[in-house]
Amino acid sequence: MAIVIVLILVVVGSVLFHAFSPWWWTPIASNWGYIDTTLVITFWITGAVFGAVILFMAFCVWRYRHKPGRVAEFEPENKRLELWLTVVTGLGVAAMLAPGLIVWKQYVTVPDEATEVEVFAQQWSWSFRLPGADGQLGRSNARLISADNPLGIDPRDAAGQDDVIVENEDLHLPRGKPVKMLLRSADVLHDFYVPEFRAKMDMVPGMITYFWFTPIRTGEFEILCAELCGVGHGYMRGYVQIEEEDAYQDWLTEMPTFAALSGGPRIRTVSAEP
Template sequence: MVVVVALVVVVVGSILFHLLSPWWWTPIASNWGYIDATLVITFWITGFVFTAVILFMAYCVWRFRHEPGRVAAFEPENRRLEIWLTVVTGLGVAAMLAPGLVVWKQFVTVPDDATEVEVFAQQWSWSFRLPGEDGRLGTSDAALVGPDNPLGISPFDRFGQDDIIIESDDLYLPIGKPVKMVLRSVDVLHNFYVPEFRAKMDMVPGMVTYFWFTPTRIGEFEVLCAELCGVGHGHMRGYVQIQEETDYQAWLQEQRTFAELWEERRVRTASSDPEQ
């Protein structure tokens, strides 16, 4: 009976913890309320299964407890029970996967009017690139990454000359406008994660991943790396600043383009090496 009581206490305690503890995440600041809805559906399904299984175990322990003269029945196969369990399990897994697949399709189906923003990760910092007046990002290549070109942007692509380079951990975006986050890593696995946006995605070296969102709240939101990436992983943080359009445009005018930074570094390199 001690085991039965312990199992029931586990179920009741888990339900009370779920309902009464302040475990819920921070208020959402993007259009991805779908993520919260999907998690809630998943919690309900897994919570029901957890409760049913544990209470069934408690019932079995009590119902088939040892009694003098009771002999255990040996039944190595039960085709009807196996089919029933397979069907119910399959339906449960499908019920958990279906909402996630629907939301995932929305998560990677980028609107036509979304602005591309590149996120560049390396141990252990963030950098960003925004399109210039032409509205598009130039090409880049990890082979071009170096002291004078930390983001590996092609100096021969005319579309990259006016790209805005943000060599800091802070990114500014306007409120109410969709953005496509293009994610690149130059060294190891990273993960771009802003909890309030309910948006995160792995950044795999040699690949370009992406997702999109629309900011819905003005404010400062912390960027975290959600993939263990080395000894400095815990310090790989930054901020996304969401502003009104006028404030964002004022900030944007203060930033420097790739062409300006490239020329400045080329001149600096030439001045430090008289033979060039």
């Protein structure tokens, strides 16, 4: 009976911890409330299964406890029970997968009006590149990375001359406008993660991964690397500043362009409207 009581207390304690836990996600700051909804659905399904399994174990311990003269029955298979378990398990897995697949499709289907912003990761810092007056990013290549060209931008591509370069500074973005984040890594696996945006994606050397989001409130939000990337992993942090359009444009015009950093004439950075 002690084991039965302990199992029941595990279920009750788990429910109470979930209901009153101080460790909950941060207030959302993007359009990805769908991800929160998907997590809640997953919690409900896995929580219900967890509770059902533990309570069933408690019932079995109590129902089939030792009694003098009781003999165990041998039943190697039960087709009816197996059918029910297969159906219920299949429905549970489908209920967890379906919302995630729907949200994933939205997550990688970028709106036409989204502005492209490149995130460049290397051990153990973040750099960023934004389009200039022409509204598009120039070509880049890892083979072109050097001390004078840390992002590997192709100097022969005219579209990249007015690209805005942000090194060792915060990334600024305007509130209410969709952004497509293009993710590149110079060395090992990294992961660009801003908890308040509910948005993250692995950054794989030799590939350009992406996701999109729309910031919905102003403020300062911390960037984390969510993939173990070496001894400095815990220090690989940065910040995203979400601002109103006027403040964002003021910041943008103060940022250097690739042309200016590479020794050419500075090109004034005025973002193109989508």
